[in-house]
Amino acid sequence: MKQKYLLNAITAILFSTQLLALPPQVEADRLGLAAKTAMEAKDYETAVEKLEAMQKLGVKLPDTFSYHYGVSLLETGRYKDAQDMFDKYLSQGQGAKFYKEALIALNTIETSLKNIELEKMRIQRDKDELEYDQVQKLYNNLIK
Template identity: 30%
Template sequence: MAVAFGYSRLPALRIKGRQLARVVVVASALLAGQAAALAPEHEARRLMLAIEESVAAENWGEASEYLNRLQLLDAEKPDDYNYYRGRVMLQSSHLNEAQAALEAYVTKAGTEGSHYQSALKLITGIERERKEKALVTQVGNDTKIAVIEPASDQRTASLRKLYLADSDNEALVLHLNSLLGVAGWRQDQAVVRLDRPADVEYRLSSGDNVISIQEIRRGSPGSVTRKTLQIPVFGVNPQVEWGCEPAVATCWIYDPRDGSRLIQLSLNRSQVEEIAQTLGKLIRNLQAPSDS
């Protein structure tokens, strides 16, 4: 019985041996393929050609996949990369990302870029689409829209106690200015000293129906430029959008009226998100003053 059992295992061992040999052959082939991979500069060009073909065929999912692979590649990106990224982002209705990519293409490629005029037209189209969305929001202002509350009543009450404010709106303004004070944009992101003012910073105040935003920009020779913008709150969507662009170490708060860039901040997503949520709560309160 024992002898018969021992002999019955021999075919199984031979099969396993052949399977192991095949695994080794496949692994060797894969390693050889990796060793023969294109150098980064050639792989970047190959992916760029694949992106161009995918966009021409309107295969947007495939184009997005190739773009992501090219973005992760440790090689200099061709000028056209930002143009096609803008096209793909626009197709997905990511207007902010699309505009940022197209503007980057125009800046880098200049008037000699093969897609220069097309990029400018696309940027104009994005601007028009934002305005149309803003008009739809304003026209439908009488209709109540279900929105996610950006800051709960309990949160606002806590802020009111924290800042010893007389009203919810005063507490929200004080909190916004506190957040903006540490989120200012700096040209040099390597060393951030809070005892030195940011290159771009903001101060906010509110009236009965208006939010005033003062922008302070500091130049290299010590010059300071101040600009104030007023936003009437009626007809404005209280869901304030925001976004970040790691390539330029910048986050943006977008104007709730038309989606254009409003506030330029440092690259800190959690801070920018809280600023956008708090600003949305302030807009909502000012639209319904009886609740404040």
């Protein structure tokens, strides 16, 4: 009896979601508005989620899509992905609405990636020095 009830409930849920399904372009518009709201609230993780879902719909996206997606990716620390989005956006040329802002974002990404590499190098150097100090102490203890 429970299985039949559960099966009916699942069927009802699936059926109701199919009734509520929007045409892909309308769903893209809905997701775009949700992403915009998330970005205004500085909830970039949600914005990325909505923009990724929007992209998967396979519909024509707004000209500014790659810019806004790039901003959201940048704010979540996904620098390489953000760089790809800004590159894609800038391929529209100097007439693109957020052309200057996209260039500034690319400069920010370049600086961030450089700082990350420098930090990695510093951490490796500190690790190497620590290992050397530990080996030196072991050696000194052995020769005493």
